[in-house]
Amino acid sequence: MNRHYACITFDFDAMSGLVARGLTTPTPVSRGEFGAVALPRILDLLKRYDIKASFFIPGVVIGTYPRECEQILAYGHEIGHHGWTHVPPANLTPEQEEDGLIRGIEKIRELTGAAPRGYRSPSWDLSTYTVELLLRHGFLYESSMMGNDHEPYRVRQGDVVSVDEPMQFGKPTPLIELPISWTLDDFPHFEYLRVGQSLAPGLQNASGVLENWVNDFEYMRQTCDWGILTYTCHPYVIGRGHRMIMLDKLLKSLQEKGAQFITLEQAARMYDERSLFHA
Template sequence: MSRHIVCLTFDFDTASGFIARGLATPTPLSRGEFGARVGAGRILDLCKRHAIPTTWFTPGFTIESFPKECEAVVAGGHEIAHHSWAHVPPAMQSREEEEADMVRAIQSIRSLTGAAPRGYRSPSWDLSANTIDLLVKHGFDYDSSLMGDDYVPYKARNGDAAKVGEVLHFGTESGLIEMPISWTMDDHPHFEFYRTPDFLMPGLQSPRLVMESWKDEFRYMRQSSDWGVLTYTMHPYVIGRGYRMLALEDLVEFLAREGAVFMTMAEAAREARLRLEA
């Protein structure tokens, strides 16, 4: 019997990503606040109406800066997963810095939920050479930062190595389940506009057009495989705008009609592990 799982995931960054990139003036901070105070509530209302469990990758910064909003996510029955403390990409950190940030965020999540997180997603989807090893060391079940497949979870490798002019060296398979993602299934590059002296992200695409592509991704998964997991990645300060919320609800209604099985990422990772280890 065919089974097609959908994970709606939300990177609850609020202002952490802006601050980590040196954008700490009032306007970017207010954009992050919109995600916490307004966008998150709209998303939770939508999920409640449709009885959909979701996963919120939440930095420790958000948990400690917006405790009531994070408590509302937990009260709604959603998974809180790890997304660092300060939203600094691990590839920019030493092993010691990365582990200290990871442990600090675990403590924040434990204080919020009463339990350690089961899953991890790196800031900016940029792992370091140490990340997989640290995730295994600290008892994580799954990661959602890599792009080695589209619908089929796999075991993340530890120790891949690449040098210019040499063949790729594949590391060893870890016990960590990789829940693959894609920039195309992320709201941020499609919709978000921001600029710095050195960078411009134009964004501002039509949400209806983007959602048609997101629908097609589910259609293709269903057409090409008997079992799979499709992960959508969204940010409350991005998708939480009113007109985008209308398009998101249309997507959710489409997926429900087409037989999608909505799960938290922890639930989907458990099912994937059973299949991989059968």
């Protein structure tokens, strides 16, 4: 029997992603605050469809919004690691990265009673040390890379990347990758953002984004017997009125197409059973 899965995921960054970009004045901070306003409406929508989602939360956000994070947990959703701050690992020293990883693990353990099984890097930018650290600290999966669209795979370690020589691929590790894509992320489509001389225009019509997101699932359904498609949203982005209507339509459309909704941890365990790791 065909099995087509959809993972609805949220990066509850609040203001941490903006602060990490140096935007610390009142307006960008308030922009992040809207995530806490939007969260209850998102949780209510997921409950209406009986969907369990995966929420990735930086440690500083758990400290800033403990009640909201407790509410996510109370609704039965997965809570994954999203850094201590929202500074990308690629911008940290190995010592800073591991310190933040440990602090985030402990904050999630304090919230949930258990260490997180999944990791998603801030800004989807891993360092050359991240995989080693995730393996060292017992993570089952990570979800920050784009080497496939709806087929999980094992994360490699030891790639050699050179500007003027062929790529040398490292060896697969037990760590499972649940791939993502900027095309299935709400932020680049919707957020207007100025940082220095750069501009992210965003503000796209939600109907066009909805069509793309539904069609990616439809393509998976037409071309493979088994697959997992991961959508990434941010409460302060998707939580605006017209985008909430879009999210509602997305969940309804996927449901009508036979999507089975699972968390990323469930997806990783399912893949692990289908494709046993051989060292």
